[in-house]
Every structure is written in structure tokens, then in C-alpha cells.
Amino acid sequence: MNNRVVSCDKCNQEFQIKPKTFKKKGIEETYFNCPECKEKYGVIVTDKTIRRKQKAIKELQIKIDKQKDPEIKKRLFSQFQKDKKEIETLVLFLKEKFRKNKG
Known part of the structure; x- marks a missing residue:
């Protein structure tokens, strides 16, 4: 994100x-602001559970990249997609909850 x-x-x-x-x-909550008008842009909202799942998905990506067996790679990729979707759902839920509590 930098640069x-x-x-x-x-x-x-x-x-x-x-x-x-x-x-x-x-x-x-990770965000950035426009230095000129101070408009705020939210990037992501996470909690301990989401951060733990993000770490696990990064480790799974490494396993996928190293895997030579196509069947195992396919199974790992399927798990990766499932886990990614779960994280996206959790982030959306948490973001909505976070906004309600702030506003």
C-alpha cells in the first residue's frame, strides 16, 4: 500500500x-486520509479472529505455491478460496458493527 x-x-x-x-x-481499523482536505478512506477493519485467519491463509498460500501434486494443490486452493470468503464475510460484518459503534 505504501508508495x-x-x-x-x-x-x-x-x-x-x-x-x-x-x-x-x-x-x-486501517485507513488513510487525504493530506489536503482530510477525507478519510477506510481500508479494512479487523479483530483478533480475522488477523489469525489472515495469517493462516498466508501460510496456506505458501503451501499452495510449494505443492507439486496437482490434486493436493487443487484441494489446498479450494480451502484457500473458502477461507478467503469467510474472512471477507467476517470483515464486512465487523466493519458494519464498527461503524455503528463509532457513529
Whole structure:
């Protein structure tokens, strides 16, 4: 994410993303702000469970990359897709819950 140049939707200022993290009660929100108008862009909201699952999926990706047997690779990839979908669902749920508690 670092060194990436984006354009603000609000003021059209181009800038490099400088991610920040807000932590509260085990929940972490990663976001960045436009340096010109201070518009906030949320990236992801995670909790301990999601971070643990993200770590596991990274390890699974390494196993997939190293696997030579096509059948095992296919099975691992299927698990990877299932786990990724589960993380996406958990993140959406947590993001909604986080917004309600903040606002």
C-alpha cells in the first residue's frame, strides 16, 4: 500500500497513501486520509479472529505455491478460496458493527 499514489474523490488532490491504524478494544481499523482536505478512506477493519485467519491463509498460500501434486494443490486452493470468503464475510460484518459503534 505504501508508495501508491491515489487521487482524492473529494478534492482531486493526488497523494501517496500513508496508512494509519486506529485500535479500540481489540479491533483495528486501517485507513488513510487525504493530506489536503482530510477525507478519510477506510481500508479494512479487523479483530483478533480475522488477523489469525489472515495469517493462516498466508501460510496456506505458501503451501499452495510449494505443492507439486496437482490434486493436493487443487484441494489446498479450494480451502484457500473458502477461507478467503469467510474472512471477507467476517470483515464486512465487523466493519458494519464498527461503524455503528463509532457513529
